[in-house]
Amino acid sequence: xxxxxxxxxxxxxxxxxxxxxxxxxxxERAKLVEVNGAEPPRVPxxxxxxxxxxxxxxxxRPEPDGRxxxxxxxxERRPLFELGARGPLPAPGGGKPTTFEAALAPALLGPLGxxxxxxxxxxxxxxxxxRARAAEKTPQLAAPLVVAAVPRGLPxxxxxxxxxxxxxxxxxxxxxWEYQCDANxxxxxxxxxxxxxxxxxxxxACVRDGRLRIIARLERSHGCRYxxxxxxxxxxxxxxxxxxxxxxxxPPSRRGLWPAIWMLPTDDAFxxxxxxxxxxxxxxxxxxQDGLIHAAAHSTKHNPCVGHQxxxxxxxxxxxRGFHTYAMNWTPKALEIFVDNGLALRVxxxxxxxxxxxxxxxxxxxxxxxxxxxxxxxxIDDTAFPACLEVDSVRVFQRSWRESEPEQ
Numbered sequence: 263x264x265x266x267x268x269x270x271x272x273x274x275x276x277x278x279x280x281x282x283x284x285x286x287x288x289x290e291r292a293k294l295v296e297v298n299g300a301e302p303p304r305v306p307x308x309x310x311x312x313x314x315x316x317x318x319x320x321x322x323r324p325e326p327d328g329r330x331x332x333x334x335x336x337x338e339r340r341p342l343f344e345l346g347a348r349g350p351l352p353a354p355g356g357g358k359p360t361t362f363e364a365a366l367a368p369a370l371l372g373p374l375g376x377x378x379x380x381x382x383x384x385x386x387x388x389x390x391x392x393r394a395r396a397a398e399k400t401p402q403l404a405a406p407l408v409v410a411a412v413p414r415g416l417p418x419x420x421x422x423x424x425x426x427x428x429x430x431x432x433x434x435x436x437x438x439w440e441y442q443c444d445a446n447x448x449x450x451x452x453x454x455x456x457x458x459x460x461x462x463x464x465x466x467a468c469v470r471d472g473r474l475r476i477i478a479r480l481e482r483s484h485g486c487r488y489x490x491x492x493x494x495x496x497x498x499x500x501x502x503x504x505x506x507x508x509x510x511x512x513p514p515s516r517r518g519l520w521p522a523i524w525m526l527p528t529d530d531a532f533x534x535x536x537x538x539x540x541x542x543x544x545x546x547x548x549x550x551q552d553g554l555i556h557a558a559a560h561s562t563k564h565n566p567c568v569g570h571q572x573x574x575x576x577x578x579x580x581x582x583r584g585f586h587t588y589a590m591n592w593t594p595k596a597l598e599i600f601v602d603n604g605l606a607l608r609v610x611x612x613x614x615x616x617x618x619x620x621x622x623x624x625x626x627x628x629x630x631x632x633x634x635x636x637x638x639x640x641x642i643d644d645t646a647f648p649a650c651l652e653v654d655s656v657r658v659f660q661r662s663w664r665e666s667e668p669e670q
Contacts, residue, residue: 424658457634459486467491480647492630500528502624504660507589516646519548520637525625536565539620544588547637553581557599557607562617574607
């Protein structure tokens with residue numbers, strides 16, 4: 263009796279193990295369906311385990327009537343891949359037969375037999391967004407280039423190569439202008455002593471009614487009493503020689519205001535300021551006479567820090583009430599700055615090297631309205647705010663497209 267109970271217990275354990283095996287196979291089958299998106303070929307069901315005392319597979323099995331039938335060989339429990347090695351399976355759609363192992367291998371092992379975990383489905387990474395070109399020309403920029411007239415006094419071979427006529431609304435076009443907010447890192451030091459905080463907000467720089475407006479405001483930001491904006495064309499508009507002209511109206515002449523239209527080197531080929539140069543097309547300081555415009559060309563040997571600089575002034579009485587054209591003609595041998603076609607400054611290359619003439623590399627344009635610094639030597643008039651520098655158009659002409667490339 264005890265022996266019979268023992269046998270029953272052993273048979274029960276085998277049945278439980280068999281159920282666990284079928285459960286494991288079903289789970290693997292469900293995972294394959296989730297990974298492949300298609301149901302794999304069915305695995306033939308395993309035969310029930312032989313009862314204790316039954317004859318081995320392949321031996322004659324006695325029947326009640328005394329006859330003996332040959333039993334089909336029992337399939338032993340083997341790994342899932344080996345089950346398919348017993349013979350080919352029909353492929354879906356009537357294609358070439360395949361084995362169960364060949365059908366499951368791409369899902370379980372991945373391409374070329376890589377050890378990809380069964381639980382993880384292949385994750386398709388999204389394609390990165392296309393990179394925008396720094397100087398990409400928009401339809402608003404390219405269309406007027408064909409019809410723009412060459413300014414009076416320029417040779418006929420000059421052609422318009424870059425412009426912004428502000429025929430849009432809102433933020434200054436990002437393919438042409440960049441907010442230079444990183445200037446806040448140095449403009450408040452002892453050498454500059456500027457009092458504003460440059461922002462990228464529409465309150466300080468926007469395009470409205472066909473004009474760019476740079477607005478200085480009396481409002482606190484980052485410890486400063488004033489906010490303003492500083493725009494540049496670096497890596498969006500960089501030129502070597504040609505004519506640059508800006509049509510603008512200056513803010514009222516009040517203590518503390520310092521509007522400027524100027525150019526800096528793009529690559530600093532001869533070193534930091536002032537060794538690679540600076541070109542001031544227009545500067546006005548609010549504590550001076552109304553309409554007094556300054557033009558200058560700085561270099562290592564000619565700059566305010568050494569007490570000797572190349573600069574000139576020109577009086578434009580209506581500079582704060584109307585628009586005027588501030589321009590620069592730049593050739594390999596000379597640099598000329600004009601106000602409404604009237605010459606304000608001329609600087610020539612006398613062959614003394616980059617210390618005297620660093621203007622043989624490409625430059626970019628800057629527009630800003632500063633507060634304090636040179637304009638604040640006699641204090642700042644808070645009643646001057648808000649103050650606005652208005653720009654109607656910016657155009658650049660060159661003799662050929664090759665002139666826009668830096669020298670090798």
